[in-house]
Amino acid sequence: MVTGGTEVGRLFFPRQPERTAVLDTAAPLLAARVQHLVEHNRWRTAALTDPLTELLNRRGFELRLPEVIAQARAQQRPVSVAMVDIDHFKRVNDVYGHSTGDEALKALADLLVRHLRPQDLAVRWGGEEFLVVLNSGLPGALDAMRRLRHELSGVTPHQIAWPLAASVGIAGGAVPAEESLREWIEAADAAxxxxxxLGRNRIEVAAVD
Known part of the structure; x- marks a missing residue:
């Protein structure tokens, strides 16, 4: 099946001459439909992800949020949230330029993708700030963020003369409802x-009832 000069798929049927004319007529219509679905999926993915880091953006997170909560409640599994922010990011941009700042953001995003489990979520929240939703209690979230900060300290994007560091706020640690998870995000941001x-390059845990 070809549409717009691009092959989008192939149909295989037993060769029956009496049906050839029907298939020849139907194939372009099917090809156009498949192409439309492919383009729609590409547009949807672009709308829900951050183009620089390829993580979920806030809109994508909002669509995933009900699923995250439903799964945690069904399994009675605790969830923690962490807000992660690259320290002195403005200085990176001011001294080395925005392209180097982008490298730092991608380095942190790559670490998140590499070290988080499939059931966890990483979100580009805005600027140099990332939201991480961890399917674990507070001790597990603390361990994960300590490992992340340790790994990040060994990353030095092109030109930057100092190791990257991050500040982290953590909240939650219980089975969530939608309202409580949103409250945890606010609490993690405050932490x-x-x-x-308190000096950056550290983790603070919010006290949430």
Missing amino acids: LLRAKE
């Missing part, structure tokens, strides 16, 4: 701010 106020 992240506290980590930065």
